[in-house]
Amino acid sequence: MSESVRPGAGGLAERLTAVQGGIVAAAAAAGRDPAELTTIVVTKFQPVSLLQELAALGVRNFGESRHQEAQAKAAELLQLDLTWHFVGQVQGKKARQVRAYADVIHSVDRASLVDALASEDSVVDCFVQVNLTDDPSRGGVAPGELPKLVEHVLSTAGLRLIGLMAVAPLGAEPRPSFARVRELGEQIQQFAPNAKSLSMGMSQDYAEAIIEGATHLRIGTAITGNRPVSG
Numbered sequence: 001m002s003e004s005v006r007p008g009a010g011g012l013a014e015r016l017t018a019v020q021g022g023i024v025a026a027a028a029a030a031g032r033d034p035a036e037l038t039t040i041v042v043t044k045f046q047p048v049s050l051l052q053e054l055a056a057l058g059v060r061n062f063g064e065s066r067h068q069e070a071q072a073k074a075a076e077l078l079q080l081d082l083t084w085h086f087v088g089q090v091q092g093k094k095a096r097q098v099r100a101y102a103d104v105i106h107s108v109d110r111a112s113l114v115d116a117l118a119s120e121d122s123v124v125d126c127f128v129q130v131n132l133t134d135d136p137s138r139g140g141v142a143p144g145e146l147p148k149l150v151e152h153v154l155s156t157a158g159l160r161l162i163g164l165m166a167v168a169p170l171g172a173e174p175r176p177s178f179a180r181v182r183e184l185g186e187q188i189q190q191f192a193p194n195a196k197s198l199s200m201g202m203s204q205d206y207a208e209a210i211i212e213g214a215t216h217l218r219i220g221t222a223i224t225g226n227r228p229v230s231g
């Protein structure tokens with residue numbers, strides 16, 4: 001399409017294409033096959049209409065971080081057969097409800113939540129989230145506690161551990177943080193051989209995450225534009 005006739009320049013389709021191009025370029029620079037990467041578009045605070053537009057553009061993987069909002073969107077868009085990734089902190093008392101619509105839970109971070117997510121009836125894919133900061137409110141298990149929590153997930157029915165998730169700390173170079181997550185992933189694979197995936201990389205740092213082996217990118221504003229101000 002030529003520059004002059006491109007509709008909606010600066011719009012959603014263009015941002016999606018730009019990020020997809022950036023991912024392919026970053027993968028090529030890292031010597032990786034882009035087919036190894038799952039791009040999740042994080043749509044928290046965004047209206048359902050925006051998710052419908054993204055679905056029409058071919059997006060299948062959506063990320064949400066607030067339970068009530070995610071539950072309502074998943075119900076409204078049920079017919080589109082999308083894949084839902086829950087990426088926010090999960091309250092224990094909401095755990096069963098989250099697993100009812102989420103295909104993948106990225107934020108398993110404590111033993112009590114593992115117990116709350118247990119099920120004899122179905123299996124949900126999950127990541128254990130690692131906290132790379134000293135601030136416990138940011139979610140995630142401290143690296144020193146990781147092996148014990150992974151053992152707990154492995155011995156719990158209804159959870160299939162597929163890897164580790166992390167958010168790079170604010171204000172620091174992201175790449176060393178992602179390298180740390182990759183190393184932690186290699187450590188736990190010694191006893192959790194299926195935990196090979198790495199959910200890391202957001203709008204500002206996905207290229208660094210790809211270099212360090214990310215398999216699941218969680219990208220919001222670079223694709224959606226700014227989030228509406230939350231209430």
Ligand SMILES: *Cc1c(COP(=O)(O)O)cnc(C)c1O
Nearest residue numbers: 042065087202203218219220221
């Ligand atoms: C909001 C969010 C993202 C996406 O962040 P952007 O900077 O908008 O790309 C990714 N991961 C988690 C856990 C989030 O809460």
